[in-house]
Amino acid sequence: MTQTEHLNKLQVTKNSFECSVTTDIAVFGYLDGELKIMLCKRQVGTSRKNWLLPGGALKKDETLEGSAIKVLNILTGIKDVYFEQVKVYSKLDRHPIKRVLTVCFYALVNPEKHPLVLGETVEGIKWFAIDQLPSSIGFDHRELIMDSILYLRNNIKTQLMAEELLPSKFTLQELQIVYENILGSKLDRRNFRKRMLQLDIFENTGQKKLGIKGGPYFYSLK
Amino acid sequence: MTQTEHLNKLQVTKNSFECSVTTDIAVFGYLDGELKIMLCKRQVGTSRKNWLLPGGALKKDETLEGSAIKVLNILTGIKDVYFEQVKVYSKLDRHPIKRVLTVCFYALVNPEKHPLVLGETVEGIKWFAIDQLPSSIGFDHRELIMDSILYLRNNIKTQLMAEELLPSKFTLQELQIVYENILGSKLDRRNFRKRMLQLDIFENTGQKKLGIKGGPYFYSLK
């Protein structure tokens, strides 16, 4: 340890305040033709009013990312998903009882690949369309959700998210709907198709999706 | 308190791990014709090897933003600056002695408006060109610096940063240099000038900067 680090250590230990830290995860998935977000009702109890993002306390031997992954798996059975840090929330009164600092992540899942398994303390899990959130959302989680959507919206411009959100075979319309949901606006169908196909990462499987007029082809990642 | 919140409180208190939290601030400023970052040597001591971002421990009654603002003021005398959250670092071994979680911010300052005042525990403060960082940087602060530059670079595309970084009167060349420094690439002079003037937020003060061939005009924000 260098001197500087030694002194810095003193700096930290002298100011001995320590803080509970939690992670909350905004999980997005494409379901029933819409972009949705997963919310939970936690624990059994007489009043189960509020929906919450899945989340939990950081433990001694965990990184934030590790904690988020573990917590999500324990509560919902989901694993191996795409994660991204959104923001930290540190307002003094975010939690009614004690000071809690929360790091929010967002995750993208393809619900088809991630069957839900209710964790012990989980009363219920439900997917909500992002423009039809329930009115009863606990703590400041509505703010976390809104911020996560903003981050997602910004990231879609540069990053491709189809792989994470969509089933392995999908029609171009389904892909377009995901984009429109995230961006919150309508896109021109021809221009969208052209742009996506120019990326040269999708291929036409030759199969058509049945039950839909027009007979759209399924596409998959190359 | 609702039932849900009550239960969540149990959730948090049961897992009783609490963690020291610090904020570190990557302060950028335009100085000597270059974009620079401010680093400190902390505390007196025989060995003063490592440069560090200014930073300090979160206290009980502070938000992260509040803490960052206060810490920066105490260490360097700087106040009233533009802040933005970058990222949280939570690797287990970031700090040699104890578990410390760090939230990194970046700040933009106009050095002309913010005279430096060395704080008590500060041995020295120095501005480093972002492509000439010292080799001895403590902890994982090199990583924090690199991430902050990336965030800054991304933000310049949508946000205007001249006001924060530049003196009240500046030439368009100086403005261009800030952009080139942040982006890490050369820009076409005519296109840059055109774009900036089209924003319609700068005005030509009519004064010329002396000592420079060509006699460039000073501009200021409208």
Next chain:
DNA sequence: CCAAAAGTGTTACGATTACACCCATGT
């Protein structure tokens, strides 16, 4: 008077947008 930097406008190119018809399938 020479060198260095400031100031200025136009053209070419690429990317994005707008837009309409025919074909396939389900009902």
Next chain:
DNA sequence: ACATGGGTGTAATCGTAACACTTTTGG
């Protein structure tokens, strides 16, 4: 057969990038 949605190409527009000469000032 009819209605719904799928598939496709082109022209217009906008924003970005490339580019050279004259003017001003310092040395």
